[in-house]
Amino acid sequence: MRRIKFTISYDGTEYHGWQVQPGLPTIQGTLETVLGEIEKAGVHVEGSGRTDAGVHALAQVAACSLANPIPVDNLRKAMNRLLPADIRIISVEEGADDFHPRFQAKAKTYEYRIWRDEVCPPFQRRYVYHFPYRINEDAFFAAAPLYAGTHDFTAFAAADEKDELRASKVRTVYSSEMLRQGAMLIYRVRGSGFLKHMVRNLTGTMIDMSRGNMSLDELRALLQPGAQRKACHSAPARGLFLVSVEYP
C-alpha cells in the first residue's frame, strides 16, 4: 500500500465538522466516500486533528493508504472532480510509509476573524464573526501576546472534554498576535497543538476583556498552574480557520 498525504481546503459551513458521524455530512466522511470510489474499496482517512462543525480550513493535512497506483497529479484531479466545490484538494504527495498527520504534526496555525463594521458584507458572512459593538479594541492587542509560551490551558479547554479530563492540558503557543486588515480583526496563533475549542475560547476571553468583563491580570491568572476551567464566551465556529499544519 502507498501512503498518500493530502492538503485540503474547505468551507466548513455545510458540514458537521471533520469527524465521521453516521448520517451527517462531514469532511472526513466526504473524503472517504470519494477515495472509496477511486480505490473501489473502503479507505480510512486520518486528519491532523478534528475541526468543529462550521470551522474552515485553508490547508488541513490528511493521509490515507491506497493500493491504486494512480499518479498523484491524476489523483488530485480525480478527487476535485468527485468532491463538492466546498472541499478542494490543494495538493497530493507520496508520504513516508509511516506518515501520520496527527502524531507527527509539529505545529499548527489558526486564524480567528472578527468583522467590526456595522454592516457585514454578504460575501463575508460565512467566514467571520460579526461583532460590531463598541468595545475596547486595545484590549485585544494587549491580551493576545500573553497567550504565548508554555502554559496549562485547562481554563480554555472545552467544557465537554470529559474523556480527556486526566490528560495533560499543557501546550506551547509559539506566537499569538492580533492584526487588523480594514474592518477585520484577525487573531493569529501558532502552537504545538490545541485543545478542543481552545482557539475559540482564547478569542472569546479576549472579547470578554474588550467589553470590560475581565482585566489583564485576571487573564494572566487563567494561565497559571492550577487554574480551573472557566465558563467563557466561546467565539462562534464560522470565524475560525485552520491555516496550516507543519511537519518536521
Added chain:
Amino acid sequence: MRRIKFTISYDGTEYHGWQVQPGLPTIQGTLETVLGEIEKAGVHVEGSGRTDAGVHALAQVAACSLANPIPVDNLRKAMNRLLPADIRIISVEEGADDFHPRFQAKAKTYEYRIWRDEVCPPFQRRYVYHFPYRINEDAFFAAAPLYAGTHDFTAFAAADEKDELRASKVRTVYSSEMLRQGAMLIYRVRGSGFLKHMVRNLTGTMIDMSRGNMSLDELRALLQPGAQRKACHSAPARGLFLVSVEYP
C-alpha cells in the same frame, strides 16, 4: 410620502434574481416583505435595473415611498435586523420626491470575475467563474478595449429579449478593461446602460476569442451597425457583480 434611496449589497446565489416572481425568493421580493413589515402596508421597491438569478451586487440602488417617519439610520438598522445575512443595506438616504433609480441612472459599472488556477478556493466558489483551461489570455486584454464607445449591441443582447425586439440596442460603454489580481481575471465595464445578459455575453465572447474560436476582426464586426444577434457563450451568472450605479 417620503422617497427613500437605498444602497444594497447581495450575494445572489440563493435568489431567482432581482425581480419579484410568485413563490420564488428574489431580492426585490425580500426587500418588499421586510419594508412591508416596517410600513405595516404594501411597499413597492424599484431598482436601478434587474439582475439575473445568481448575479451579485456590491452596491445596487433602489427606492421606495414610505409614510413611516422612522429616521434613515434606524431604518437601515431595522432592515438589516429583518433581512437575511445575504442581503445587506449599506446606506439609506432621503431621496428627491421624484427620485427614480432606473430612469435617472447615468452610468453603471459591472465586474466579471474569472478564476484561472486549477483549484478554485472553496471560499471563492460562489463568486467567480472557474475557467482553468489553457487559453490565450492576451486575447482578453486585446479585446476588452474594443467594446468602449457607442455601438449597437444587438449581437450581445439576450436571445429571449423578444418584447424589446424593436427597442434600440445602442448603448455607450465609457470604459472597458481587463485586470489581473493574482489568480483572478477581472473584466470591468462602465456604461450608460446594459442590455439583458450583455455583460455576460461580452465576457463570453472574449472567452470564445481566448480559445481561438474568434478573431479580433470578427469581434469588431459584431459591433458594426446591422450586426445580428450571435449565439455566443454566455458566461455564468455567479461571476458577475453589479459594482455601482451613478446618478447626476
